[in-house]
Amino acid sequence: MGNTATFTVGATGTGLTYQWQVSTAGCAGPWTNLTNIAPYSNVTTATLTVNPVTQLMSGYAYRCIVSGTCAPFIPPTNVSNCATLTVNANPNIAVNPVGPVCGGVAGINGTALTVTAGAPPVPGNVTANSGTISVPIPDGTGAAATTNLTVAGVPANATITEIKVNMNINHTWVGDVDVNLRAPNLAILNLVGGLDGGTGGNATDNFTNTAFSSLGGSTISGFAAPRTGTFAAEARAGFGPTGFIQTVNTWAGLVPPATPLAANGQWTLAAGDFAGGDVGTITNWSISIDYTTPGSGTQVLSYAWSPLAGLYTNTIATTAYTGTNLSTVYAAPTVQTTYTVTATDVATGCFTNASVLVNYTPPAPTITPSSVTMCLGDPAVKLKATSSSSGTVTVNSGTLALAIPDGPATWPQTLFPGVATPNLAVSGVPAGATITGMSVKLNLTHTYIADMVIVLKAPNGNVFNLDAVINRTGGAGANFVNTVISSAGTTLLSAGAPPYTGTFAPDAAGATFVAAGFTFPWRSYITCRLHTKCSLIQWPLFSA
Numbered sequence: 001m002g003n004t005a006t007f008t009v010g011a012t013g014t015g016l017t018y019q020w021q022v023s024t025a026g027c028a029g030p031w032t033n034l035t036n037i038a039p040y041s042n043v044t045t046a047t048l049t050v051n052p053v054t055q056l057m058s059g060y061a062y063r064c065i066v067s068g069t070c071a072p073f074i075p076p077t078n079v080s081n082c083a084t085l086t087v088n089a090n091p092n093i094a095v096n097p098v099g100p101v102c103g104g105v106a107g108i109n110g111t112a113l114t115v116t117a118g119a120p121p122v123p124g125n126v127t128a129n130s131g132t133i134s135v136p137i138p139d140g141t142g143a144a145a146t147t148n149l150t151v152a153g154v155p156a157n158a159t160i161t162e163i164k165v166n167m168n169i170n171h172t173w174v175g176d177v178d179v180n181l182r183a184p185n186l187a188i189l190n191l192v193g194g195l196d197g198g199t200g201g202n203a204t205d206n207f208t209n210t211a212f213s214s215l216g217g218s219t220i221s222g223f224a225a226p227r228t229g230t231f232a233a234e235a236r237a238g239f240g241p242t243g244f245i246q247t248v249n250t251w252a253g254l255v256p257p258a259t260p261l262a263a264n265g266q267w268t269l270a271a272g273d274f275a276g277g278d279v280g281t282i283t284n285w286s287i288s289i290d291y292t293t294p295g296s297g298t299q300v301l302s303y304a305w306s307p308l309a310g311l312y313t314n315t316i317a318t319t320a321y322t323g324t325n326l327s328t329v330y331a332a333p334t335v336q337t338t339y340t341v342t343a344t345d346v347a348t349g350c351f352t353n354a355s356v357l358v359n360y361t362p363p364a365p366t367i368t369p370s371s372v373t374m375c376l377g378d379p380a381v382k383l384k385a386t387s388s389s390s391g392t393v394t395v396n397s398g399t400l401a402l403a404i405p406d407g408p409a410t411w412p413q414t415l416f417p418g419v420a421t422p423n424l425a426v427s428g429v430p431a432g433a434t435i436t437g438m439s440v441k442l443n444l445t446h447t448y449i450a451d452m453v454i455v456l457k458a459p460n461g462n463v464f465n466l467d468a469v470i471n472r473t474g475g476a477g478a479n480f481v482n483t484v485i486s487s488a489g490t491t492l493l494s495a496g497a498p499p500y501t502g503t504f505a506p507d508a509a510g511a512t513f514v515a516a517g518f519t520f521p522w523r524s525y526i527t528c529r530l531h532t533k534c535s536l537i538q539w540p541l542f543s544a
Contacts, residue, residue, distance in 0.1 A: 004051040007062050009080045011046070015069035020048040023061040027082035031063065037209055038230055050085070055123045056290065058087035088348040089120035091301050095341060099356035103310065103331045105363050110317035110330025113356060115303055115341045119295030123161075126153045128267070129286040137169075137177065140276030144241035149267050149287055151184075158260040158291035163214040163251055164230070165191065165287050169207040169271060171280025174225075176273045180240040181212075181233075183254035184265025190246040192231075193239030194274075196221055214251035241272025255289075263289050300346040305329050310337055310358075331358045335392050395424040439486030439503070440466060445479045449498065466506045467493050 009018065020043045021031040034043040039057075041049045048062060064080040096114050104110040128149040137145040154160075171177055178193040191212045208226035211217075217230035235249040248254065255263045269285050302325045305311055310333030311321035317332040331339060336359050344351040365385040372381050440456060454466045466485045481499035489505035496504055 003053055004049060005053050005085060006047055006049050007064075007083050008047045009064040009066065011066045011080075013066075013068040013070055016046075017067045018044050018046055019065045019067075020044075021063050021065065023063075023082075024059075025061075026059055027061045027084065035209070037211075037228060053085070053087055054290075055087045055089055056125050057085055060085045088345070088350045089295075090350045091299055091343040091345055091352040092118045092120045092295070093301075093341070093343045093352055093354050095339075095354045095356045097356070099358065101331075101356065101358055102361050103333045103337075103358045104317050105361055106310075106312070106317045106332040106334075108316060108363075110312050110315060110332045111358065112315070112328055113305075113331055113339060113341075113358070114328045115343060115354065117299065117301055117343065119297050120299070121159070121292035122295045124155075124158065124291050124293060125288060126151055126263075126291075127286060127288040130284055132284055133282060135271075135282040137171065137271050137273045137280045137282065139273050139279045140176075142178075142242050142272045142274050144244050144270040144272050145282060146244075146268050146270045147282055147285060149269075149285070150265065151267060151287060151289060152264050154260055154263040154289060154291055155293060156261050157293050158263075159293075160214075160255055160257065160260055160263060160289060160291050162290040163255065163263075163287070164211055164290075165269070165285065166209060166211040167191075167207055167269065167285040168209060168283045169280055170205075170283055171207070171273075171278065172205055173275070173278035174205070174207060174227075174280075176275040176278055177271055177280060178239045178241055178274065179207075179269065179271045180244045180246060181254070182244060182268040182270065183262070184267065185254070185262050187248045187253045188240060188244055188246050189233055189248055189251065189254055190236045190239045191233050192220055193234055193236045241270045244268075244270040244272070260291065263291075301343045302346055303327050304342045304344075306340055306342070307337065310334060311339065333358055333360055336360050393426060395426050397424060437487045439484050439488070442480040442483045442485070444483075447478065449478050449480070464506070 007020070011018075020034045020040075022034055022040075023029045023031050034040045034048070036043055039050050039052055039054075041051070046064075048064070050057070061082050061084050063082050066078045066080065093115050096116060101111055128151050130147055130149060133147060135145050135147050165181055167179065169177070169179070175195045177195070179191045180188050180193075181191055182188045192207075206226040208228050210220075210227045211230040212233045213230050216232040218232070220227060220231040220234065223229065223231070233251070235246065237246060237249065240246050267287050269282065271280075271282055273280065304323055304325070305321060306323075308321055308323060310331055312330040312332060313319045313321050313324075313326065315330055317330050321329050329339075331337075336357070338355050338357050340353050340355045342351055342353050367383055367385050369381075369383070372383075374381060442454070444452075446452060452467060456464045456466055458464070478498040479500075481501050483493075483500040484503040485493060485506050486503050489503050491502075491504050493500065493504040493507050496502065
């Protein structure tokens with residue numbers, strides 16, 4: 001649910017054309033030709049794409065009509081078999097407590113994190129459609145052209161998940177037109193008004209299968225005619241036909257979440273034209289309301305928590321959690337950590353994630369001196385309490401597309417072109433902190449990494465070599481992929497193998513990987529020694 005589904009038809013012939021169809025009632029039909037309107041795309045190709053898939057679509061059937069230049073292309077010989085879409089529900093879970101919460105202290109106590117599961121909600125939908133109509137919009141007066149639809153069947157225990165209005169209006173200058181929606185509670189929302197400052201954009205004709213959704217969508221302003229797609233309501237204050245000026249600026253004002261029954265009743269689409277010389281007609285509109293109701297039954301779920309660091313399986317936080325299937329774990333992280341549990345339906349493989357933020361709790365302070373023997377009347381003894389905490393500072397460049405200049409084509413050379421990465425400005429390390437380690441992670445593509453020289457420049461100007469010239473050949477996979485060069489590394493980078501995924505010690509012979517201050521920008525430099533091509537994708541800097 002929420003993912004993409006594709007259907008592919010295989011056919012042979014000359015000049016083939018394709019038309020996908022859907023039946024919401026299964027393979028028995030009736031069948032309707034699809035158009036390229038979300039969630040459907042590529043409806044006239046060999047592969048139909050459905051994105052996003054919703055649980056309401058479970059049981060929908062699809063087939064393809066194939067035509068071409070050579071006979072026979074006569075039904076049913078040119079009609080594919082029927083394929084049915086089955087959509088399984090994702091697990092319905094929550095983590096308790098909700099968080100943020102304080103973690104425990106390893107060896108003393110852990111904070112219990114428990115995942116609870118309920119039956120997945122049951123989806124439902126009601127739709128009302130005008131069919132083909134012809135409602136003229138009075139020209140230039142602002143008077144309302146109205147058309148009504150009645151919605152029925154939304155239950156009292158429903159949670160409304162989406163309200164969508166689809167409309168078709170033929171008009172020669174849509175910038176003249178305001179279109180508003182009135183709910184059964186008489187609240188009014190502006191869908192579109194005075195489009196593009198009254199111009200209607202570069203191409204001005206028509207709203208064709210133009211939908212407005214409570215979930216939002218594209219911005220209709222500037223969108224090319226005939227504006228087919230799903231859009232966010234403009235919700236423009238003061239806009240609307242006579243008697244239908246906007247009164248609320250959100251969809252929730254039309255159907256308050258606490259009163260789902262308010263969705264039942266008469267809905268009105270009202271359109272007004274505010275400039276003369278161009279005319280239009282409402283030819284069709286529909287309203288669709290998606291909702292869920294509480295489910296029943298149970299699913300067999302398995303649970304996996306991540307990251308593993310700071311999680312335990314016992315209350316005093318001494319037995320480390322290793323990834324086994326547990327609904328309750330105990331958290332005692334040494335840094336602020338967001339823990340995520342993944343619940344997987346054993347029968348279907350569908351999964352859902354839930355997260356909780358756990359703050360670091362420092363250990364109890366140490367009092368010195370630990371004991372005092374004194375006599376009555378002796379001078380006061382000063383007791384001192386101290387505590388320590390640990391933390392990690394991480395700075396990430398984000399995704400880069402930084403081309404590294406190609407090296408000279410001949411050897412030997414004394415000067416090599418290079419590139420400096422954008423500075424990483426590190427902050428947040430306390431003045432009294434002791435730096436216990438640092439690391440650099442690289443993602444870098446290169447066709448011959450033996451040519452690479454990578455150095456790190458500290459805020460104080462010192463330059464540290466991360467890799468010596470690696471004696472490895474290039475070729476496929478010869479990149480740096482999630483390569484961590486760390487003060488805690490034990491294996492030299494040059495001893496690794498492409499794509500060098502993992503943690504390594506820097507190759508700098510005789511040098512020491514130490515921190516030189518963490519409050520100013522750090523920068524890395526990359527040089528190609530010979531005639532090859534390379535680019536830097538990403539580099540984060542960590543300190544602990």
